[in-house]
Every structure is written in C-alpha cells, then in structure tokens.
Amino acid sequence: MIRDFSTGDLVLLLLAARWTIALSVIAFVGGSAVGLLVALARTSSARIPRYLATFYIELFQDTPLLMQLFVVFFGANVLGFQISAWTAVSIGLTLYGSAFLGEIWRGCIQAVPAGQWEAAKALGLRTWQASLLVVLPQALRLAVPPTIGFLVQLIKNTSLASIVGFTELTRTGQLVNNATYEPLMVFLVVSLIYFALCWPLSLASRRLERRLARTAA
Amino acid sequence: MLNYTFQFGAVLRDWPLLLDGLLLTVKLSIVSMVFGMAIATACAFASAYGGKGLQRGVLVYVEFIRNTPFLVQVLFVYLGLPSLGIRLPAEYAAILAMTINVGAYGAEIIRAGIESIPRGQVEAGKVLGLRPLQIFRLIILKQALIAIYPALTSQFILLMLGSSIVSAIAVEELTATANSIQSRNFRTFEVYFIVTLIYMALSLAFRVAFHLIHERWIRVR
Numbered sequence: 001m002i003r004d005f006s007t008g009d010l011v012l013l014l015l016a017a018r019w020t021i022a023l024s025v026i027a028f029v030g031g032s033a034v035g036l037l038v039a040l041a042r043t044s045s046a047r048i049p050r051y052l053a054t055f056y057i058e059l060f061q062d063t064p065l066l067m068q069l070f071v072v073f074f075g076a077n078v079l080g081f082q083i084s085a086w087t088a089v090s091i092g093l094t095l096y097g098s099a100f101l102g103e104i105w106r107g108c109i110q111a112v113p114a115g116q117w118e119a120a121k122a123l124g125l126r127t128w129q130a131s132l133l134v135v136l137p138q139a140l141r142l143a144v145p146p147t148i149g150f151l152v153q154l155i156k157n158t159s160l161a162s163i164v165g166f167t168e169l170t171r172t173g174q175l176v177n178n179a180t181y182e183p184l185m186v187f188l189v190v191s192l193i194y195f196a197l198c199w200p201l202s203l204a205s206r207r208l209e210r211r212l213a214r215t216a217a
Numbered sequence: 218m219l220n221y222t223f224q225f226g227a228v229l230r231d232w233p234l235l236l237d238g239l240l241l242t243v244k245l246s247i248v249s250m251v252f253g254m255a256i257a258t259a260c261a262f263a264s265a266y267g268g269k270g271l272q273r274g275v276l277v278y279v280e281f282i283r284n285t286p287f288l289v290q291v292l293f294v295y296l297g298l299p300s301l302g303i304r305l306p307a308e309y310a311a312i313l314a315m316t317i318n319v320g321a322y323g324a325e326i327i328r329a330g331i332e333s334i335p336r337g338q339v340e341a342g343k344v345l346g347l348r349p350l351q352i353f354r355l356i357i358l359k360q361a362l363i364a365i366y367p368a369l370t371s372q373f374i375l376l377m378l379g380s381s382i383v384s385a386i387a388v389e390e391l392t393a394t395a396n397s398i399q400s401r402n403f404r405t406f407e408v409y410f411i412v413t414l415i416y417m418a419l420s421l422a423f424r425v426a427f428h429l430i431h432e433r434w435i436r437v438r
Contacts, residue, residue: 059417061420062374062378062416062417062420062421063378063413063416063417063420064378064379064381064382064392064413064416065378066381066382066384066392067381067392067409067412067413067416068413070395070409071406071409071410071413074405074406074409075406075410077405077406078221078406079221080221152284156284156285156286156287157286159286159287159288159289160288160382162288163288163382163385170286170288170289170292173289173292174292177292177296181300182300183292183293183296183297183299183300184293184297184300184301187289187292187293187296187297188293190289191281191285191289191290191293194284194285194286194289195281195284195285198284198285199280199284202280202283202284
C-alpha cells in the first residue's frame with residue numbers, strides 16, 4: 001500500500017529525531033570522558049601512554065566509522081556478549097568521539113604557552129595543581145569552538161546507526177519512504193531536521209572562534 | 218574464555234573480490250575529488266568575485282551540505298533523482314553524491330586559502346600590470362593551493378573513508394564487498410576486521426604518497 005506523505009509522517013520523523021539527539025548526547029558525554037583521558041595520555045611526558053594514545057587516535061582517524069561500528073557490533077558477539085544495535089552504536093560512537101576529541105584537546109593543551117606551566121611550577125604548585133588549575137582552564141577556553149564543531153560531525157554521523165539497524169532519524173526516513181514513495185519530500189524533511197540541529201551549532205562554533213581570535217590578537 | 222576460533226583464511230581466500238572492491242573505492246574517491254575540486258574552485262571564485270545572488274547561492278550550498286549527513290545526501294541522490302525521471306546507475310549516483318559533498322568542504326578550504334593571501338600582493342600584481350584573471354591564477358590560486366595542500370589531502374582521506382557509506386546503495390566498493398563476503402561465509406567479524414585494516418593501510422599509503430608529492434613538487438624551497 002502506497003500512502004501520501006502526511007503530517008503524521010512529519011510527526012513520526014520529528015519524534016525519530018529524539019533518538020538521533022539521544023545518541024548524540026550519549027556519544028558526546030562518553031566521548032568527552034574517554035577523550036579527556038586520551039588527551040592527557042597524548043600530552044603526557046611518559047612515553048608509553050603517549051605512544052598508546054597516538055596509536056589509538058590514528059586507529060580511529062584512519063578507518064571508516066562504519067567499519068568501526070561493525071567491528072564493535074560483531075566483535076562483541078565474538079567475545080560472547082549479545083548486545084543490541086543501540087548498545088553497539090553507543091559504544092562505537094563513544095570510542096570514535098573519544099579519539100577525535102582527544103586529538104582536538106591535545107592541540108588545545110599544547111597551545112597553552114610553556115611559560116604558563118613553568119611559572120606555575122616556579123610558584124611552587126605541584127604537577128596536578130599546575131595542570132588542573134593553570135593549564136587546563138586555559139586549554140578549555142581554546143577548546144570550546146572546535147569541540148562544538150566536532151559535535152556537529154557527531155550528530156551527522158549518528159545517521160550511520162541506521163545501517164547497523166538502529167531506528168533513528170535516517171532509518172525512519174527510509175521506512176517512511178518505503179511506505180509513501182516520495183523520496184524527495186521525505187529526505188528533504190530529514191535533511192532539514194538534521195540541518196536545524198547542526199547549523200546553530202556550526203554558527204556558534206564559528207562565532208566563538210572569531211571572538212577567541214580577536215581576544216588573542 | 219573465548220569460545221571462538223578465528224578463521225581469517227576463509228576471508229583471505231576471497232582476495233580477488235577484496236581487490237576489486239578496493240580498486241573501486243580508490244576510483245570513486247579520485248573521480249569525486251577531481252570533480253569536487255572543480256566545483257570547489259568555481260564556488261570559491263564566485264564567492265570572491267561574484268554578485269550578491271551568486272554569493273548567497275554558494276553560501277546556501279556549502280552550509281546545507283556541511284550541516285547534513287552524507288548518508289542522507291546519498292539516499293536523496295540515489296532514491297530521489299529517479300522520481301524526477303533521472304535514472305542513474307548506483308555507481309554514478311555515488312560519484313554524484315560524493316562530488317557534491319566534497320565540493321562544499323573544498324569550497325570552504327579554498328576560500329580560507331584565498332583569504333590567507335595578503336591584500337598587498339594583489340595590489341602589487343595590479344601595479345605590475347597583470348590582468349584580474351592572471352592575478353587570480355598566478356598570485357592567489359597558486360599560493361593558496363600551496364597553503365591549503367595539507368587540508369585538501371586530509372579532506373581526500375575523509376572522502377575515501379566516507380565512501381564506505383555508499384555501500385548502503387549497493388555500490389560494490391570495499392565495504393559492500395565485505396558485506397557480500399560475510400553473507401556467504403558467515404565469518405562476519407573476521408571480514409570486517411580485515412577490511413578495516415585494508416582501509417587503514419590505504420589511508421597510510423595515501424598519506425605517504427601525499428607527503429612525497431609535497432616534498433617533490435609543492436614545498437617552497
């Protein structure tokens with residue numbers, strides 16, 4: 001049965017966006033927590049954590065996200081865990097996010113002038129005090145624009161969950177298209193919903209970046 | 218513990234299929250990159266020298282593509298165009314979607330490159346009696362391309378990795394090859410693991426090649 005694209009379908013798509021948002025939030029929060037550890041390891045003065053973090057980042061930056069999701073999904077099966085598509089995608093996107101955020105934050109930590117670190121040490125602060133109270137707050141300020149920029153990538157990339165079998169916005173779009181056969185209309189609406197989520201973040205990221213460039217000058 | 222026997226041999230036996238998939242992945246990426254850069258350069262030229270309407274058009278294209286998922290763009294092209302009476306083979310639909318996508322990212326990179334050229338150089342070009350197109354070609358574009366070479370090569374790697382998404386519309390590239398191999402031999406994990414490594418090797422090979430090209434021809438001595 002082919003039916004027309006109706007307001008009911010529009011509501012269906014808008015509701016499906018909840019899953020896209022939920023997935024983005026999980027991946028962003030999880031990715032941030034792991035990503036902070038990756039960034040600290042990557043900028044550590046100890047060699048082994050630094051090499052491991054470098055390898056971890058390369059691994060995720062040089063392979064397709066879709067493959068990463070497949071490997072997590074079927075890898076869990078091999079290890080004897082039966083996990084749902086939802087869990088697999090959450091883990092996959094979290095790992096992916098942590099590698100990219102780790103690399104972004106590495107750049108921000110290293111952008112804080114070395115003199116700040118030396119001054120903190122000269123004032124008698126301990127290593128953890130110098131990094132937590134002096135370096136990280138300054139790095140955080142630099143990190144906001146690129147982090148928001150990456151959040152946009154993350155939101156867009158949750159669409160790959162549809163290929164693994166999780167019904168979020170893109171998958172719902174495909175289902176609605178199968179029922180209505182109005183692909184132009186359906187995927188235009190789907191695109192517009194993604195655009196409404198991503199564009200304000202893109203704008204904010206660019207605006208903050210410009211403000212940061214002005215204060216630095 | 219691990220109740221599973223890995224059988225990578227079952228996957229490696231299918232190497233001719235994997236090689237075909239790999240070659241198609243490379244072909245799709247290179248063809249789309251070339252077309253995409255043509256679009257990107259035209260867009261950058263239009264937003265630097267075009268009228269208000271043209272500038273706004275470029276802005277809408279770039280922002281819309283950059284703020285929507287590539288997968289949705291692929292589905293839009295592959296499923297949407299036939300309803301307008303344009304029937305494309307899956308492979309062409311993939312190239313079209315990839316070109317449109319990389320064109321928008323490229324336009325943004327080239328625009329940043331052009332903006333990095335100091336105004337004084339354009340004025341110097343004028344004083345030397347160069348025509349506008351000569352200034353664009355000899356002074357702006359050449360230096361801009363040197364400046365943005367690293368960004369463009371990263372974009373190519375992203376395009377190549379992103380091309381795994383066109384497996385969703387049954388283009389028999391590397392990821393789709395993995396899908397069909399695992400549906401026959403059921404060594405699902407092994408297939409995706411090996412194909413992930415192949416993608417990684419491919420990225421590294423391209424990075425090395427881009428570095429050599431940079432050292433040989435691009436770096437200003």
